[in-house]
Amino acid sequence: MDQLVALTIYTRPGCHLCQEMKAIVERVVSDLRATARIEEINIADDPDLEERYGSEIPVLLVNGRKAAKYRVSEQELTRILRSRTGEAGRAGGAG
Numbered sequence: 001m002d003q004l005v006a007l008t009i010y011t012r013p014g015c016h017l018c019q020e021m022k023a024i025v026e027r028v029v030s031d032l033r034a035t036a037r038i039e040e041i042n043i044a045d046d047p048d049l050e051e052r053y054g055s056e057i058p059v060l061l062v063n064g065r066k067a068a069k070y071r072v073s074e075q076e077l078t079r080i081l082r083s084r085t086g087e088a089g090r091a092g093g094a095g
Contacts, residue, residue, distance in 0.1 A: 003085045005029075005036040008061040010053045012044045017070060018058040025060065028077045034085075 007025055011018035022040060029036045043049040043057060053059045060068040060077075067080050 003035065005034055005081060005085060006061075006063050007036055007038045008064075009038070009040050010043050010049060010057055010059040010061075011040055012042055012057055015057055021058040021060060021068075021072060024072060024074055024077060028074050028081065031074075032078065032081060034081060 007029070009018065009022055009025060011022070022038075025038060028034075029038065041049065043053050056069040058069065059066060060072060062080060062084050065084070067084075068076070072080075
């Protein structure tokens, strides 16, 4: 996966689902050897974001598009990243 992928996770302090999602995102990015920028944004610091995402966090955006909210499995995130970076048809990684 050579293309840079921008992953944004909207979170807030004390959110256990947010911590779980962040761990899954980091694992999948590592497993895929993806070139990725992971940004974690605390919605509690921004009233507009709090209003927009407050009841849905964590929210994951991939390249600026909403990809998941609440939870995402490693398999689902792998599928999402491959489809959004044009690698949907590729077989598993080369050794």
